[in-house]
Amino acid sequence: MNYFNLPLEDWTNWFVNDWLLPNFSGFFDAISAVLASFVDAVTNTLLFFPAEVIALIFILLSWFFAGRGVAVFSLLGFIYLGAVDVWIESMQTLSIVLVSTMISVLLGVPVGILAAANAKVERAVRPVLDFMQTLPIFVYLIPAILLFGLGGVPAVIATFVFATPPAVRMTNLGIKQVSEDVIEASRAYGATSKQLLLKVQLPLALPSIMAGVNQTIMLALSMAVVASMIGAPGLGSIVLNGISQVNVGLGLTGGLAIVVLAIMLDRITQGIGQKL
Amino acid sequence: MDKIEVNDLTKIFGANPPQGLKHLQNGASKEEILADTGMTVGVNKASFSVKPGEIFVIMGLSGSGKSTLIRLINRLIEPTAGEVLIDGEDMIQMDKNKLIETRREKLAMVFQKFGLLPHRSVMENVAYGLELQGIDKQTRESKASKSIEDVGLKGYESSKPEELSGGMQQRVGLARALSNDSDILLMDEAFSALDPIIRKEMQDELLHLQNKLGKTVLFITHDLDEALKLGDRIAIMKDGAIVQVGTSEEILENPADEYVSNFVKDVDRSKVLEASHVMKKPEVLINEKDGPRLAIRKMEEVGASSIFVVNKEKELQGLLTIDDAIDAHEKQTSIYEKLITSVETTAPDTPLHDLINIAIEAKYPICVVENEKLLGIISRVSILSGLVLGKEEEVSE
Numbered sequence: 001m002n003y004f005n006l007p008l009e010d011w012t013n014w015f016v017n018d019w020l021l022p023n024f025s026g027f028f029d030a031i032s033a034v035l036a037s038f039v040d041a042v043t044n045t046l047l048f049f050p051a052e053v054i055a056l057i058f059i060l061l062s063w064f065f066a067g068r069g070v071a072v073f074s075l076l077g078f079i080y081l082g083a084v085d086v087w088i089e090s091m092q093t094l095s096i097v098l099v100s101t102m103i104s105v106l107l108g109v110p111v112g113i114l115a116a117a118n119a120k121v122e123r124a125v126r127p128v129l130d131f132m133q134t135l136p137i138f139v140y141l142i143p144a145i146l147l148f149g150l151g152g153v154p155a156v157i158a159t160f161v162f163a164t165p166p167a168v169r170m171t172n173l174g175i176k177q178v179s180e181d182v183i184e185a186s187r188a189y190g191a192t193s194k195q196l197l198l199k200v201q202l203p204l205a206l207p208s209i210m211a212g213v214n215q216t217i218m219l220a221l222s223m224a225v226v227a228s229m230i231g232a233p234g235l236g237s238i239v240l241n242g243i244s245q246v247n248v249g250l251g252l253t254g255g256l257a258i259v260v261l262a263i264m265l266d267r268i269t270q271g272i273g274q275k276l
Numbered sequence: 277m278d279k280i281e282v283n284d285l286t287k288i289f290g291a292n293p294p295q296g297l298k299h300l301q302n303g304a305s306k307e308e309i310l311a312d313t314g315m316t317v318g319v320n321k322a323s324f325s326v327k328p329g330e331i332f333v334i335m336g337l338s339g340s341g342k343s344t345l346i347r348l349i350n351r352l353i354e355p356t357a358g359e360v361l362i363d364g365e366d367m368i369q370m371d372k373n374k375l376i377e378t379r380r381e382k383l384a385m386v387f388q389k390f391g392l393l394p395h396r397s398v399m400e401n402v403a404y405g406l407e408l409q410g411i412d413k414q415t416r417e418s419k420a421s422k423s424i425e426d427v428g429l430k431g432y433e434s435s436k437p438e439e440l441s442g443g444m445q446q447r448v449g450l451a452r453a454l455s456n457d458s459d460i461l462l463m464d465e466a467f468s469a470l471d472p473i474i475r476k477e478m479q480d481e482l483l484h485l486q487n488k489l490g491k492t493v494l495f496i497t498h499d500l501d502e503a504l505k506l507g508d509r510i511a512i513m514k515d516g517a518i519v520q521v522g523t524s525e526e527i528l529e530n531p532a533d534e535y536v537s538n539f540v541k542d543v544d545r546s547k548v549l550e551a552s553h554v555m556k557k558p559e560v561l562i563n564e565k566d567g568p569r570l571a572i573r574k575m576e577e578v579g580a581s582s583i584f585v586v587n588k589e590k591e592l593q594g595l596l597t598i599d600d601a602i603d604a605h606e607k608q609t610s611i612y613e614k615l616i617t618s619v620e621t622t623a624p625d626t627p628l629h630d631l632i633n634i635a636i637e638a639k640y641p642i643c644v645v646e647n648e649k650l651l652g653i654i655s656r657v658s659i660l661s662g663l664v665l666g667k668e669e670e671v672s673e
Contacts, residue, residue, distance in 0.1 A: 185391025188350055189405040189456070190380030199407075203395050 016143055028147045035099070039152040042095035051078075051087050062264060065271030070264070077260035086235060086257045093234035094261060096152055096227060097220045100159035104216045108164045109209060112171025113197065122172065129165040137162060137226055145230055155227030159220045166215035174208025175201045210273025217269055221262045235261075277364055278325040279460060279492040280332075285322045285348055285358035287341075287516075290315025293356040306515050318344040320516035321358070328459070331486060331493040335503040335539075336513030342496045345513070346464050349494070350383045351375060362460070380409050384453035388465035390445045392437040398424065398448050399433040405456040416455075423455035426485065443474035450478075454485070463495045467502065479505055500539055504528075504548050512536050525553050551631060552624035554662040555644045555652030558584050568605040571596055582640060584650060585615055592650040595619050595640055621645040622654075628662055635659050 046054060055078035063071035081090050115122040140161055144154035178201050186200050202209075228236030235254045242251025288296040288309075296315040299308070306317040319341045326332040336342040347353040349360050351367055360367040362382055370378060384405065392401050399417060400407075402424055406416035424430060427447040437445050446466065453461050463482075467475045479502060486493055497503050503510045504524040511521045512535075520532035528548060531537035563586070575583050575598050583601075585593040594615030604611045620634050620642045631654065634642060641653040 181387060181389040181391045182393060184352055185385070185387055186393075186404075186408075187352055188379060188383070188385040188387075188391075188462075189408055189452075190376045190378075191408050192376060195408055199404075200393060204393075 016146060021146065032148045032153045035148075035153045035156055036151070039095055039099050039156060042099055043092055046091040046095055047088060051082060054091070058264060058268075061268050062271075065275060066267040067271070070267040070271075073267075074264050077264055080260060081257055084253045084257065086238060086254065089233070089235045089238055089254070090257055090261060092152075092232075093221070093224050093236065093258070096155055096159065096224075096232055096234060097217060097261075097265075100156045100163060100220050101213070101217050103156070103160050104164040104167050104220075105213055107160075108167030108212070108216070109171045112168040112209075112212075113175060113202075115168065115172045116175035116201075125168065129168055132161050133165045137223070141226070141230055150231035152227075152232045154230050155223070155232030158230070159223045159227060162223055163216045163219035166219065167209075167212045170212025170215065171205065171209050174205030174212075177208065178204045206276045207273050210269060210276065214266060214269040214273065217265050218262060221258060221265070224258055278361070279328045279330075279363065280326040280349065280494060281359070281361040281364075282325065282349065283323050283359040283361075285319055285345070285360060286356050287318040287344055287348055287353060288315050288356045289318050297357050306517075317516050318353075319348060319355075322513075322516075322518050324511050324518060324521050326492055326494055328492050329486075329490045330508045331483075331495060331506050333495045333497060333503040333507030333510045334513055334518075335497055335500060335507075335510055337498055340513040341516035342498075342513050343464055344516075346462055346494060346496050350379055350385065350462060380405065380456070380458075382458045383460050383462055384456040384458040385462040385464065386446070386449045386453050386466040388468050390437070390442075390449045390469075392445060392448055392452075394437055397434045397436060398429060398440070398451075401437065401448055402451045402455050405452055419457070420451070420455045423451040426454055427451045427481065441474075443470050443478065446470060446478060447481075450482075450485075454489070454491075459492055461491050461493045463493060465496055465498065468497065468499070475502075482506065500543060504543065512539065524548055549628040549662050550624065551622050551626045551628070551642075551644050551654060552651070554628060554658045555624070555654045556658060558650060558653050563588055566611075568601045568611050571601045571611055572598065572605060575601065584619075584643065584653065585611070586650050590650055591648045592619075592621070592643055592645055593617075616640070619643055624651055628659060631659055 055075070058078070059071050059074045062074040081087055111121075111125060115125045137158060141154065141158055144157050148154040148157060182200060182204070183196065186196050191199070224234060224236035225239050226236070228234060228240045235257050238254030239251050239258070242248070242254060286297060286300065288300070290296060290313065292313070293315065296309050296313055296317065299313065300317060300320065304312070306320060309315055309317055322341075322345055324332070334342045334345060344353060348355045348358075349367070351360075355368055358368065362378060365378070367375065367378065393404065396404070399420055403416040403420035406419060421433070424433060427450050429444065429447050429451060432440065432444070437448060440448065446469075449466070467478045470478060482493070483506065485491070493506075495503075495506055497506075507524060509521060509523055510527055511518045512527065512532075513519065514535050520527060520536050522530075525548075527536060528540050528543060531540055571583060575581065580598075582595055582597045585596055587593055593612075594617040596611055596615055600614035600616075601611060604614050619640055620638045622631060622634070622642055622644055624644050624646055631642060635654070635656045638656075641655045643650055644652045644654060
């Protein structure tokens with residue numbers, strides 16, 4: 001099958017090392033600085049308040065959006081996080097998840113809207129999403145480190161790449177599922193495209209969009225351990241330590257904390273989707 | 277000026293509509309164009325006009341292009357060719373902004389599947405058209421409240437559409453159309469999704485509202501009974517083309533072709549025909565000042581044994597029989613004292629159906645009276661012939 005030799009490796013390395021880095025390092029440094037300060041700000045805010053205050057906020061959110069059972073679960077979960085002494089790491093993980101989810105939603109939802117409105121955009125976007133979801137994570141971790149250095153920032157970028165597709169797909173789907181009858185009626189009464197989007201399509205697509213956001217958060221949390229491999233602080237690094245020391249107990253301690261955060265965030269965002 | 281005027285409106289679906297249009301203008305039929313080019317002629321050079329305050333019904337079976345036609349009028353579907361004049365302005369030539377403005381101000385639409393926003397309350401749905409126009413909340417809610425009351429949904433303002441029955445949902449759709457203050461209502465099979473009793477109720481409601489508000493209504497239906505009941509005039513569509521336009525009477529009496537006559541053969545004439553359709557001009561009238569001698573001579577001329585008497589304003593005074601006329605002549609008295617005033621009267625739009633029993637009881641012809649003026653008379657014979665004529669056609673099938 002080897003009809004000709006494709007020097008993809010050399011080309012890619014040349015592209016990244018000899019062209020992208022020298023020409024755009026300033027640009028990537030700027031992004032890096034902005035993202036780093038953003039992640040730090042969120043982490044510092046979460047850690048500024050006493051743990052009890054943060055826990056109470058999340059317990060109340062759970063109660064309001066997901067009911068009493070989930071609130072009780074959150075309470076027990078937070079007691080666990082305190083009892084195994086992983087509070088700081090939990091908040092570090094949470095801030096990376098929140099920041100990357102925010103970027104995913106801010107970029108993913110508009111792209112989903114565009115894709116729903118325009119078949120060409122959709123055709124262009126779909127393979128990109130497939131790529132983002134299936135390309136092994138480690139493949140883009142390498143350039144992420146090269147471009148953004150070690151730490152929280154490449155973790156946010158890698159998480160963004162992995163976790164954005166559901167936000168785009170579910171937004172696209174949600175808008176397309178809005179019944180043609182309702183759209184036709186709106187147009188008949190003289191709705192502009194903007195009014196149609198804001199008053200009809202987005203409100204009716206909201207449950208679907210929230211399901212996408214929920215999936216984005218879940219995927220972001222599942223990236224926590226991988227993120228720690230490129231130097232992101234948080235629960236992932238506890239698990240990573242457990243692995244490297246063959247310390248089953250340490251691994252479980254960190255792993256369970258991730259599960260606690262995941263279930264809590266999942267129930268809250270699902271609840272928001274259903275309430276809207 | 278006509279409220280809506282449609283000239284040669286055409287819609288061709290397919291790869292190359294202008295090419296299909298050329299074929300059509302060269303006289304090719306819908307089938308030929310489909311066979312030659314694979315394109316579908318949705319609407320084929322439809323022309324008609326709707327007068328202000330008129331209910332104009334477009335009737336056709338499914339696939340006849342009637343739903344496409346109504347969507348061409350407000351350009352929910354872009355026409356391939358033709359003109360749609362709304363108050364004299366051509367919708368087809370309008371740019372996007374003018375089109376949106378016209379849709380907002382002049383054309384309200386009611387849909388078969390209601391098209392209500394499921395996430396909004398009845399009030400918010402009814403006020404939706406006004407909201408799109410950028411009217412402030414207070415004004416639009418006061419207008420919407422009035423429309424909600426008009427359609428009999430007071431008390432349901434904060435309900436969601438899914439909490440309402442189909443009939444009530446369509447009342448919301450109707451209220452949304454009314455609150456917009458547009459002169460024209462486009463109604464696309466508006467009552468077809470409702471069950472028969474609710475449907476009849478909504479038809480009556482529409483007639484009532486139209487009477488009260490004087491809207492111009494373009495109504496699409498596949499149901500001939502509905503068309504005959506609602507339509508001042510009816511257009512019958514087949515294969516995208518309009519085959520006949522006329523009043524229900526004209527369509528029943530003179531179907532333009534076999535397609536139309538097949539449609540109308542099963543219609544119960546007693547419900548469709550109205551008093552004014554079968555009444556005859558009173559053969560002779562005499563003013564109150566005319567004497568008995570003239571009355572007798574006129575009765576002789578037409579071979580009748582009685583005659584209706586009106587005054588100069590054509591207002592009905594009563595009935596004079598030949599015996600009374602002769603009596604008055606012999607005694608040299610005024611015929612005025614001899615008039616029988618207890619004659620049966622009816623309005624010109626009374627269905628024949630309601631007149632049958634009156635005709636059986638009545639000794640004399642029924643007078644068709646409007647504003648006290650005598651328009652015509654209906655004898656038992658004319659009612660029966662009206663009904664029988666319908667029967668005859670069925671027999672000849």
